[in-house]
Amino acid sequence: MITVRKLATDIGIRVKATRNEKRGARYLRKKFEEFGYRTNVQRFEVPGGTSRNVVAWWPGAKRYPFVVGGHMDSVPGAPGANDNASGTAVVLELARIFAGTEQARFIRFVAFGAEEYDSDHVSNHDGSVHYVEKLGEEGRERLGGMLSVDMIADGRPLLVGHSNIAEKPVVARTVFNKMDKAGFDVRFITLCDCSDHGPFEHAGIPASFAYSGQESDYHSPSDTAPNLSSNDLLRTGRAVRAFLIHLDKAMLDRFRRA
Numbered sequence: 458m459i460t461v462r463k464l465a466t467d468i469g470i471r472v473k474a475t476r477n478e479k480r481g482a483r484y485l486r487k488k489f490e491e492f493g494y495r496t497n498v499q500r501f502e503v504p505g506g507t508s509r510n511v512v513a514w515w516p517g518a519k520r521y522p523f524v525v526g527g528h529m530d531s532v533p534g535a536p537g538a539n540d541n542a543s544g545t546a547v548v549l550e551l552a553r554i555f556a557g558t559e560q561a562r563f564i565r566f567v568a569f570g571a572e573e574y575d576s577d578h579v580s581n582h583d584g585s586v587h588y589v590e591k592l593g594e595e596g597r598e599r600l601g602g603m604l605s606v607d608m609i610a611d612g613r614p615l616l617v618g619h620s621n622i623a624e625k626p627v628v629a630r631t632v633f634n635k636m637d638k639a640g641f642d643v644r645f646i647t648l649c650d651c652s653d654h655g656p657f658e659h660a661g662i663p664a665s666f667a668y669s670g671q672e673s674d675y676h677s678p679s680d681t682a683p684n685l686s687s688n689d690l691l692r693t694g695r696a697v698r699a700f701l702i703h704l705d706k707a708m709l710d711r712f713r714r715a
């Protein structure tokens with residue numbers, strides 16, 4: 458909850474390419490570095506200015522690991538606690554937990570900018586589109602897969618799935634199975650192309666999302682830290698960890714052969 462409060466309460470509304478989105482990015486980068494990660498900030502232009510992704514990896518990590526990401530921006534007028542300080546908080550907390558472990562070599566943590574539409578509704582998912590472009594052809598062929606953690610702290614069961622763009626939902630099925638086997642209340646669904654996994658799927662990279670379902674504070678001024686469930690936040694963090702602990706070379710290879 459510390460990260461959620463930092464982003465949604467202390468910083469507040471984080472519309473893409475605004476000063477507050479940048480403050481969020483700076484905070485996250487600092488935390489990743491405190492945990493011992495290397496970081497890179499990818500800057501890119503969006504309507505109205507510059508947005509950025511914060512990318513973090515453990516020294517010596519695999520070149521083509523598995524990406525776990527969440528977007529840090531919010532829509533105008535909304536503090537974006539559940540959407541998506543919650544997912545960003547899960548990404549950061551998992552980075553803290555895996556820091557220094559063998560497992561960290563298989564994971565790249567990303568806080569995406571500019572996932573949301575701005576008020577002009579020109580484009581969305583700009584940060585993940587930029588990330589996928591920057592992977593280059595080889596990266597797009599070899600990256601292990603991706604999981605987007607977006608709006609995950611206000612609802613049960615946890616919904617896991619894909620957008621049916623990539624041919625085989627191998628990552629989504631595996632994420633679901635590992636969480637289900639670990640005893641989490643999780644359901645498999647096919648959802649709209651409406652989070653940062655979309656650009657990965659479009660590029661042929663097997664990708665998945667975790668989502669706790671629609672809720673009444675969505676994109677509204679009431680999407681605040683007190684209005685989400687810290688239990689649901691914790692649940693999602695533990696569920697994603699239950700998948701990540703199984704990542705190894707064989708699993709990454711299997712994702713790309715599927």
Ligand SMILES: [Zn+2]
Nearest residue numbers: 540541607608
């Ligand atoms: Zn979102």
